[in-house]
Amino acid sequence: MQKKRVVFSYPPHLVDQPVISTLVKDFELMVNILRARITPNEEGRLVLEITGKRSGLEAGFKYLSEIGVEIQPLAQDVKWHEDRCTHCTACISICPTKALDVNRPPMEVFFKRDKCIACELCIPVCPYQAMEILF
Ligand code: SF4
Ligand code: SF4
Numbered sequence: 604m605q606k607k608r609v610v611f612s613y614p615p616h617l618v619d620q621p622v623i624s625t626l627v628k629d630f631e632l633m634v635n636i637l638r639a640r641i642t643p644n645e646e647g648r649l650v651l652e653i654t655g656k657r658s659g660l661e662a663g664f665k666y667l668s669e670i671g672v673e674i675q676p677l678a679q680d681v682k683w684h685e686d687r688c689t690h691c692t693a694c695i696s697i698c699p700t701k702a703l704d705v706n707r708p709p710m711e712v713f714f715k716r717d718k719c720i721a722c723e724l725c726i727p728v729c730p731y732q733a734m735e736i737l738f
Contacts, residue, residue: 606654608637608677608720613647617671623649630663631655637720650677650721680737681721683714687733694725694734703734 613622618641626632632655641647653660667674683703690712694703702718703725705711725734 604654605657605660606652607660608650608652608717610675610677610680611647611649611651611667612673612675613641613649614671615644615646618642618645618647620670622667622670622672625666626653626663630659630666632659632663637722650680652720677719677721678716681716681719682735682737684733684735685714687731688712689731689733691730693728693730697724697728699724 611622623634623636626634632653635652635654636649637652638650639647641649653663655663664674690705690710692705692710692712695705695712698704699722700718700720702715702720704713704715706713721736723736726736
């Protein structure tokens with residue numbers, strides 16, 4: 604089994620289509636919706652965690668591409684601006700997945716993209732706008 608965190612961008616004509624249920628039913632994938640922004644007649648954006656067999660993931664992503672869903676890894680939409688980070692650690696206790704964590708010593712904060720679920724909890728607590736989520 605493999606797990607992928609991805610961002611789907613839907614064109615307007617797909618917003619009311621059963622795309623997610625097709626992934627579950629036809630490709631035997633488990634889909635966990637982490638974030639969603641869909642409005643009728645406009646583009647939709649979903650952040651998803653998808654789990655399944657490699658063959659199911661490949662076939663499911665092929666189906667999505669064919670119907671016009673744009674897929675990109677979640678990591679591309681979450682940015683840690685290391686140059687702005689002062690390693691104050693204000694975000695560490697708030698991050699639910701330990702995507703932001705600290706090496707102690709020397710008390711250096713680090714960001715692990717593959718653990719981030721784009722929950723945005725770190726955004727308001729960071730005094731230096733070091734975290735950015737591009738949705
Ligand atoms: S968006 Fe959520 S999971 Fe990602 S680093 Fe911030 S608090 Fe952690
Ligand atoms: S709150 Fe911002 S500045 Fe402080 S450690 Fe976290 S990312 Fe760095």
